[in-house]
Amino acid sequence: MRAAPPILREMAGATPCSPHRCERQGLSMHLAADDGLLDPVWAGSRSSLDLDDRAVAHTMLRVEREWGTVCGDAGIVPRDVAAAIARAAAAVPSDDELRRIVEQTPLGGNPLIPLVSQLRARLEDAPAAASAVHKGLTSQDVLDSALQLIAADAIDEHLAPDLIGAGDAAARLAAEHRDTLAIARTLGQPALPTTFGYRAATWLVGVQDALGRVREARAALAVQLGGAVGTSASLVASGADVDGLRAALAARLRLSDPGRPWHTNRAIVLQLGAALAGVVAAAGTIAADVATGSRPELGELAEGLAEGAGGSSAMPHKRNPVRSVMLRGAALQAPALLSTLAAAAGNAVDERPDGAWHAEWPALRGLLRLATGAAEHLCALLDGLTADPERLRANLAAAGDAVLAERVVGRFADAAQGGRTGLRDAIASAARAHGDVRAAALAVLPDQLDGRPAADALDEAFDPRGYLGQAQQLTDRAVAAWAEARDAAAG
Numbered sequence: 001m002r003a004a005p006p007i008l009r010e011m012a013g014a015t016p017c018s019p020h021r022c023e024r025q026g027l028s029m030h031l032a033a034d035d036g037l038l039d040p041v042w043a044g045s046r047s048s049l050d051l052d053d054r055a056v057a058h059t060m061l062r063v064e065r066e067w068g069t070v071c072g073d074a075g076i077v078p079r080d081v082a083a084a085i086a087r088a089a090a091a092v093p094s095d096d097e098l099r100r101i102v103e104q105t106p107l108g109g110n111p112l113i114p115l116v117s118q119l120r121a122r123l124e125d126a127p128a129a130a131s132a133v134h135k136g137l138t139s140q141d142v143l144d145s146a147l148q149l150i151a152a153d154a155i156d157e158h159l160a161p162d163l164i165g166a167g168d169a170a171a172r173l174a175a176e177h178r179d180t181l182a183i184a185r186t187l188g189q190p191a192l193p194t195t196f197g198y199r200a201a202t203w204l205v206g207v208q209d210a211l212g213r214v215r216e217a218r219a220a221l222a223v224q225l226g227g228a229v230g231t232s233a234s235l236v237a238s239g240a241d242v243d244g245l246r247a248a249l250a251a252r253l254r255l256s257d258p259g260r261p262w263h264t265n266r267a268i269v270l271q272l273g274a275a276l277a278g279v280v281a282a283a284g285t286i287a288a289d290v291a292t293g294s295r296p297e298l299g300e301l302a303e304g305l306a307e308g309a310g311g312s313s314a315m316p317h318k319r320n321p322v323r324s325v326m327l328r329g330a331a332l333q334a335p336a337l338l339s340t341l342a343a344a345a346g347n348a349v350d351e352r353p354d355g356a357w358h359a360e361w362p363a364l365r366g367l368l369r370l371a372t373g374a375a376e377h378l379c380a381l382l383d384g385l386t387a388d389p390e391r392l393r394a395n396l397a398a399a400g401d402a403v404l405a406e407r408v409v410g411r412f413a414d415a416a417q418g419g420r421t422g423l424r425d426a427i428a429s430a431a432r433a434h435g436d437v438r439a440a441a442l443a444v445l446p447d448q449l450d451g452r453p454a455a456d457a458l459d460e461a462f463d464p465r466g467y468l469g470q471a472q473q474l475t476d477r478a479v480a481a482w483a484e485a486r487d488a489a490a491g
Contacts, residue, residue, distance in 0.1 A: 041326040042373030047158040051150065051369055057093045057101060059146040060115050064134060065089035066252040067142075073248065076240055077132045084129035088122040109358065112139040136227055136235040140263055140352060144224035147364060149253050151272055154368050155218045159279065162375035163211040164486070169382035170204035170286075171482045173197070178475050181464055182300070182392040183399050185292075190399035192406065193464035196300075196387050198471040199289065201478035203382070206282040208482055210275075217275035222268055223250040226261025229351040263352055266345035269360055273341040276371040277334045283374040284331025287324035290385065294321045299391040304384020323381040330370045337363045337370070396464060401438050402431040407467045408441055408458065417444040438462060 034052070036043025042051075049055060065086045072082025093101065097118050104114035116134050123130035134142070178197035183190050225246045227234055232242045243259070250257035262268060293301035303321045340363035347356040396403070405427045409420060416423035422444050430440035438458055449457035460466065 036369075039369065039373075041330040041377060042369040045158075045369075045373040045376050047154055047372035047376070048369070050154060050157070051365055051372070053102065054093060054098055056146065056150065056365075057098060057111065057115055059150050060112055060142050061089040061091075061093070061119065063142045063145045063149065063253065064116070064119060067134075067137060067249055068132065070245055070248045070252065071132070071135060074240065074245060076235075076238065076245075077135065078128075081126075081129045081132050084123060084126045085119075085133055088126075088129070089119055091122070093118070108139075110139050110143060112142050136232065136238070136240070138226070138228045138352075140357065141224045141226060141261075143361075144262075145249075145253065145255070147361065148221045148223070148255055148268070151364070151368060152218060152221050152254060154372050155214055158372045159214060159375050160211065160218075162372070162379045163207055163214065163279065164489075165379035166283075166375065166382050167204060167207045167211065167482055167486075169379065169385070170200055170207055171479050173200035173382065173385065173387065174204055174475050175479050177387055177389070178472055180387065180389045180392055181396050183396040183403065190403050192403055193396060193467055195468060195471045195475065196389075196392050197475045201475040203282075203286045203289070204478050204482055206285060207378075208478075208485060210279045210282040213275040213278050217272045219256065220268055220271055221255050222258040222262065223253055223255045224261060224263070225249060226263055230261040230263045232261075264348040264350070266341075266348050266360070269364060270341055270345045273338050273364060273367050276367040277338040279371040280327075280330050280334040280367075280374045283327045283378040286378065287327035287331070287381070290381065291321050291324040291328065293387075294324070298395060300388055300395060302386050302388070303381060304386065323377045327374055327377055327381070330374045334367060334370050337366045341367075400431075401462050402427070404462045404464065404467060405431065405437065408461045411461055412441075412445055412449060412457070415446055415449060416441075 036045075036048060042048055068077070068082045068085035068089070071077045072079045077085075093115075101111055101114045101118060104117075105111045108114070120130040120133050123133065174197045176197070177200060178195060180196040182194055182196040182199065184192050184194035184199075223246060225242070226232055232240075235242050235245065246259075247257045258268075290301050290303065292298065294303060303323055305319070305322065340359055344353070344356040344359045344363070347353060349356070405424075408427065409424050413420035413423050416426075418425070423441065426440045426444045427437050429435075430437045441458060442454055445454045445458075447454055
């Protein structure tokens with residue numbers, strides 16, 4: 001008979017042991033590290049240590065510490081008790097403490113229960129303080145507040161600064177290449193002339209929009225306080241000013257005060273998740289363009305890679321656009337995580353969801369990891385990106401006269417044999433046969449156009465510089481709007 005899984009033996013009172021985690025001698029359980037071995041977009045990022053299990057546990061302790069201080073200030077607990085709680089909760093969990101929290105989390109279904117036990121154990125010599133720990137709270141108050149605080153710190157310290165850096169780099173590329181001719185592609189095929197500056201400006205708008213949504217989500221991040229079923233009954237019974245306590249805790253955690261608990265109203269989490277997924281989507285769009293433009297047969301773009309980056313385990317000649325590859329991978333992962341948050345929000349039943357709340361935790365942390373890692377790589381990608389104007393122009397020229405067909409038909413349809421349909425069909429037939437589009441147009445046009453030889457009129461019509469639409473003006477607007485937003489944020 002197969003042995004029961006370790007956690008089932010733990011629930012049955014047996015000592016847990018797994019051949020993957022336990023030493024050959026003794027039953028000491030090791031922590032299973034998750035440093036991003038299979039998630040390179042955030043592995044080793046500046047935010048990675050701020051989002052690991054130890055950081056989550058320490059942030060929950062921070063919430064308990066600040067709550068103890070708030071209770072002390074309000075006279076709910078003596079100040080010396082509050083001070084003792086603050087001292088005990090200040091220490092980062094040790095390896096042994098974190099191991100025990102991880103082991104015991106499945107027993108109650110959330111990590112706060114064993115963490116509170118650990119905190120009380122730290123206060124074994126101060127029984128009054130141990131008894132006052134977690135006073136009036138429920139697990140969801142602390143865990144929700146901690147995850148909101150983790151998100152706030154990640155946005156303030158990593159995500160927003162990196163998006164600003166990415167925006168600055170995109171604005172520089174847009175301004176530098178405002179007039180650099182390029183071929184626009186739709187559905188993977190050459191379409192019309194454009195400028196590389198306008199493409200970079202489009203990236204810039206995406207970054208700016210993503211940053212705006214992140215800032216809106218950051219402002220909405222809120223403290224959670226509602227007690228066991230959202231009524232704060234135990235605090236009310238003790239005569240506490242619950243609204244005042246909530247406001248004080250929000251201020252100490254630098255979160256907003258929603259004025260009420262939100263145990264089953266998960267709009268705040270969903271808004272945050274959507275903003276994080278939007279960051280990854282914006283980065284993925286840019287990465288897709290860069291990956292395409294850096295193909296050797298196009299040669300339009302090149303990532304500024306560090307020594308040893310972008311190589312292959314088998315092919316010495318490879319110079320892979322590795323940042324773009326990682327960003328595209330992240331963009332494929334984020335939608336599923338956002339979908340989990342949306343599903344959880346729609347299944348938040350009763351006064352505390354039975355599973356939907358639990359599904360949020362890994363999905364939200366996954367989005368935070370992807371978004372912060374993606375923003376860091378995006379900033380570096382755009383800052384080091386180089387565009388080759390000659391190759392951009394050469395690829396436009398290689399697309400041939402057919403990419404100006406829209407302009408020719410629009411200008412000369414009334415003069416052509418068979419009108420618009422005759423001119424359009426002649427050009428389309430030549431293009432499909434890889435023939436001479438200009439000769440095909442001349443064949444159905446009169447000798448004179450606009451008072452001059454038709455060939456001269458077509459030379460002008462087939463000049464891509466005259467058919468850029470608003471590309472340059474829109475580029476200027478995007479760069480100016482970014483500068484204005486930067487100045488406003490700095491002010």
